Amino acid sequence: MxxxxxxxxxxxxxxxxxxxxxxxxxxxxxxxxxxxxxxxxxxxxxxxxxxxxxxxxxxxxxxxxxxxxxxxxxxxxxxxxxxxxxxxxxxxxxxxxxxxxxxxxxxxxxxxxxxxxxxxxxxxxxxxxxxxxxAFPRLDRLGPLPGENRPARPARRSTADGKTLSRVRALLAKAESTSFEAEAETFTAAAQRLMAKHSIDRALLDAHAGAAHDGPSGIRIGLDAPYEQAKATLLSVVADANRCRAVWHDDLGFVTVLGFETDLDAVELLFTSLLVQADTAIVRAGTKKHGSGQSRRRSFRESFLQAFTGRIGERLEAAAAETVEAEAASRGTDLVPVLAARTAEVDQAVAAMFPELTRSRVRGAYDSEGWAAGRAAADQARLAVRDQVRS
Structure with a gap:
């Protein structure tokens, strides 16, 4: 038998x-x-x-x-x-x-x-x-295995971390709930500034700890159809704005994001919220058709996401840079060497994990109205929101 x-x-x-x-x-x-x-x-x-x-x-x-x-x-x-x-x-x-x-x-x-x-x-x-x-392929490990003993270091999460993340989530919830793109952008920029300030605090604390601080780690974020490549690009620009790096695995349907824990939290929260905001704005834009009556929904939405992504990347980078400048002035400290050192650590981690990594340009259908609408959805708000992120 x-x-x-x-x-x-x-x-x-x-x-x-x-x-x-x-x-x-x-x-x-x-x-x-x-x-x-x-x-x-x-x-x-x-x-x-x-x-x-x-x-x-x-x-x-x-x-x-x-x-x-x-x-x-x-x-x-x-x-x-x-x-x-x-x-x-x-x-x-x-x-x-x-x-x-x-x-x-x-x-x-x-x-x-x-x-x-x-x-x-x-x-x-x-x-x-x-x-x-x-049939699952072998992947690079992004952290400890279950049951592994951990180094005798302070807990990764502190009370301050929890409070900051709660405030960020509250800001992003407001961004997702408003029907006005300008308000959504304002709250999102506020969240980016708050996370940037928190990242600076952690970077200075780690610099003071010297060799004892934890290095970069990683997370994986899944992307669902449709428009996976456009979403991967959005995730990449959010990662870049927060000194992280994103690598898209199109065959597996996820993106590996490498960075320091505080920055990874920012990427995960901001990206998730921005997807919600982009989807809401796309639905609000309505159904688009060619003059012949044939639907051009896919080309419109792809172009919308590409334009939205490009402008959001610019605004997140600007918000992060303004925060660094303001924090450097208030602390009387040159933050550039500290932050550059962390970025270099992340880039080294990426090179070690993905030695044959190549960059490719995302190509998709182009729709001029979709591009203009996506750009406008990411470009309507003023970013004078420092009172909202003041400690």
Whole structure:
């Protein structure tokens, strides 16, 4: 009699080679209920769950993080497969004494409501998930693994960090809720200035700590269709404005952002908010058509996002530069060497992680009205908002 492990391995291999008939035969054997062996189903489930759990541990060592795994499973399969892997991740992570800060939300994964599904369907989904996970490529590690001991240093998050992030979130929530582009830009610029000031505080603190400070780390941010390249470009300009660097992996659907923790927080918050603001402005612009009546929705929206991105990048850079100038004057300190040193550390980290990195220009359809509308949406507000970000 075939062992569960042998059948599972065979099924995954058949699935990998698109042999649907052979795969179905394997699944049928795994789902068979043998009256002389009532424990067969339990052995199959135990073996399959064990393989998936061990594979997750391998993925962590290969540079993957929970958010990346869930996102790519949904991208390559569907939401149901992503829910299954989320619950498996939660169970796997509970076996460690500690997990990295950004992994903690996945400890609280809520299992999907039990459904009375045919066993063939349940097994098929688990085997498909196993085959999908085994095809994940190796990535560079962006931080500690679960269970790793941490250096005896101050906690990454302080009370001041939490207060700053709360204020930034409040500003960005106002930007997202207003129906006026000018107000949205004002609140977004205020958030950028606040995060820039906080970054300067952290940079000076790390400079004082000398060699003991943590170096650059990284996060991955997933991008959903449509207009993924345009969104990746927007993320890149937000990263540049905050002394981070972004690398787009178009085959995997995410961007790796490298930088110091405080700056990574700024990038993640600002980018997420700007996407909401851009989407709102695009919807408000309405449906566009050619003179013939044919829709030009895609070209209009791509051009809108490209123009929006270009102008937002300019304004974020200007807001950050103004903050550096103001902080240098108020502190009586030349901040350029300190900040330049941090930027150099980030660039070195990028060069080490992506030695063959190349730059390419994003190309897309051009629509003059979309370009003008995107530029206007990013260019209407005054940035005289220092009272809003004053400590």
């Amino acid at each position: 075939d062992r569960p492990a042998d059948l599972i391995t065979a099924a995954v291999e058949l699935l990998r080679h698109d042999d649907q008939d052979g795969f179905d035969r394997c699944v049928a054997k795994l789902a068979a209920q043998d009256g002389d062996d009532q424990g067969w189903a339990r052995r199959v489930d135990r073996e399959l769950t064990g393989m998936l759990t061990r594979l997750l541990g391998t993925l962590w060592r290969n540079g993957w993080q929970p958010a990346d795994v869930v996102r790519l499973v949904e991208r390559r399969r569907d939401r149901t497969h992503a829910e299954v892997v989320s619950e498996l991740i939660a169970r796997e992570l509970r076996g460690y004494a500690s997990v990295p800060d950004r992994w903690a939300p996945y400890l609280e994964s809520v299992p999907p409501a039990p459904l009375r599904e045919p066993r063939l369907l349940t097994l098929t989904r688990s085997l498909e998930l196993l085959q999908t996970l085994t």
